[in-house]
Amino acid sequence: MALRDSQQGEEPDLPDEQLRSNDQLQKDEMLAVEAIYGDNLNILGENSVPRYFQIYVYCEIPDGISVSAELRGVDDYPTKFSVEHLAPISLTCLMPPSYPSHHSPYFTLAVQWLDSVKISSLCDMLESLWAQQPGQEVVFEWVQWLQSSTLSHLGFDDGIVIRDSDSTMDHVDVRVVGGILSVEDVVQQLISYNEEQCQESFLQGFHVCMICFSEYKGIDFIKLPCRHYFCRNCMETYSRMHVKEGSVMKIVCPDNKCGGFVPPNLLKRLLGESDFERWERLILERTLGAMADVAYCPRCQTACLENEDNAQCPKCLFSFCTRCRDRRHIGEKCLTPEEKLLSLQEREKVRHLNKGGTGPSKLVDELSSIKEILRSCVPCPHCGTGITRVSGCNHMLCKNCGKLFCYGCGKPLTPAHTSYSLDTKSEPMLPFESEQCRIDYEKRTAKLGNNNHVFCEGCQVHHCALCRKVVRKSSEHYGPRGCKQHTVEPEVARARPKKNDDSQSESL
Known part of the structure; x- marks a missing residue:
């Protein structure tokens, strides 16, 4: 037996009656240990004599424990974390025929997260427990002590400290099993086992789903990955709903404050093959759509890279203009939607006369719709997005590019915006680009x-009629x-002196 050979002591010659008594006591103790720690007990030889078994002992940490790692020569090593589970202590025992009457069990200890010196301290403590009550069964007491008192015996009540130790300078018990690991390896093992x-x-x-x-x-x-969890049925419904509606960018953690x-790989399990393929396709389309130099082929809708307003489809090899989406026309001016509509309408007339068509083409309908939209809106001078005013003043904010422009004249609002006034001698008004802008403002x-x-009433802002400035506090x-809050209009003021002059002249 390697376990016996590694430890000192020779078996005494005992009478048969003592051997039978020891054997019965060993059986009783094994039954007790197996009944309590059955899941953690591994008997290494069924019905073998001497009895040989291994038991895994888990330290009690009901509220978790903090772990600090210290590297020799490194002051700012940042590893400090907490764990709820520690790797077990492996206690391997061999019960000799002289146990418990004369000898203690032969044993070895192995602990992944302790160095050899600390494990040797545990071995000495187990030996002292046997010395306190010789002739009594001690395996069950060893297991209980390792479970409840290991951390306090090593001084780890407030947290485990892992550091490099020079084992060659200290006593290392022969019953210690395992090699010397670095601090980094020990930390990694602790984190992996805890997870x-x-x-x-x-x-x-059992847990409660925060959706249903x-x-x-x-x-x-x-x-x-963000540590939030939801039931499988809710996550499958949630994911498939967004894929069906095309809102794939909204498939994030359902928690309102997370969005993780x-x-x-998780979506593939939730969606299945067909929905996952659709998700991949939509994600690709959204990604390409966010790129400024990507256009879609008007024939097969394949994504193409734009190069100076032109692109070539890699699938059907069609070269087209990315502005008008027609075939490539180098050296020719690109048609506006109105001009292209007139051109297509003329082609439609010729086609109807020659072949007898049944109605206008789909492209003509689309361009006609664009024409009607452009007729009732003002394009943003910055990005060209059509804007329609429902109510309010002429100062517009484009929702597409976020820039300001004047709805009356369709030009950007800049410091150089021209100012107009009814009277050249009065204070300048707010900036207007045209007379119509000024009239709309005065109304x-x-x-x-x-x-x-x-x-x-349009912009919901208070102004001063004299200086034309915004009034924050009256x-x-x-x-x-400052300005006078109450004054007479210039026309009224000029009319009143004339009546006084007339009255004066009449009195004279």
Whole structure:
């Protein structure tokens, strides 16, 4: 026996009656250990004499424990984390015929996350437990002590500290099994084991889905990389709904405050082959659509790279203009939608006369619709998006490019925007590009009596009729150092002195 050979001590010659008594005590102890730790007990030889077994002992950490790693010569090593599960202590025992009357069991200890010196300390402690009560069964007590007192014995009540130790300078017990691992390897083993056990605990427990609020076992849940989890039925419905509607960019973590990424390999399990292929195609289309230099072939709708307003389809090899989507016309001016509509309408007339068509083509209908849309809207001068005003003033904000322009004249709102005024001697008005812009503004900012505080119904902003500036606070804008809040219109002011002059002349 290698386990016996590695430890000192010779078996005494015992009478048969003592041997039978020891054998019965060993059987009873094995039955007790197997009944309590059956899942963690591994008997290495059925009905073998001497008895040889291995038991895995799990340290008790009900609330988890923190782990700190220290590297020799490195002050800022950043590894500090907490774990809920520690790798078990492997206790291998061999019961000699003289146990428990004369000898303790021969044993070895192996712990992945402890160095050899600390494991040697545990071996000495187990030996002292046997010395305190010789002649008594001790295996069950060893297991209980390792389970409940290992961390406190090593000084790890407030957290486990992993550091490099020079084992050659300290006593290493021969009963220690395992090689010397680096701090990085120990940290990786602790993290990996903790994640595996947490996942196993999750799968065996019951949880509530935050979408349908139903309770299921962990194996019926989908756990996302962001640590949020939802039941499989809800995740499948959620994913397939977005794929069916084409909103594939919205397939993220359903938690409102998260929006985490859902990996493709998980989506493949949720969607199935056909829906996943559609998801891949839509994702590709959305990605290509976000690229400024990508256009689609008007014949087969294949994505093409644009090069100076021209592109060639890699599938059907059709070269076309990316502006008018017609065949490539180098050196010729690109037609506007109105011009192209007239050209197509003339072609349609000739085709009807020659062959007798049944109606206008689909492209003609589309261009006719574009023409009607352009007729009732003003294109943004920055990006060309058609804008229709429902109500309000002429100062427009394009929802496509986010830039300002004047709806009356269709030009950008810049500091160089021309100013107009009814009277050249009065204060300049707000900037207008045309007379129509000014008229529309004055209709919305007409004074009520002599009050110069004007509220624009279009843009919902307060203005001053004298200086044409925005009024933030009336108490700050009007007063001795500012504008007068109540004044008479210039026409009325000029008319009143004339009546006084007439009255004066009549009196004279």
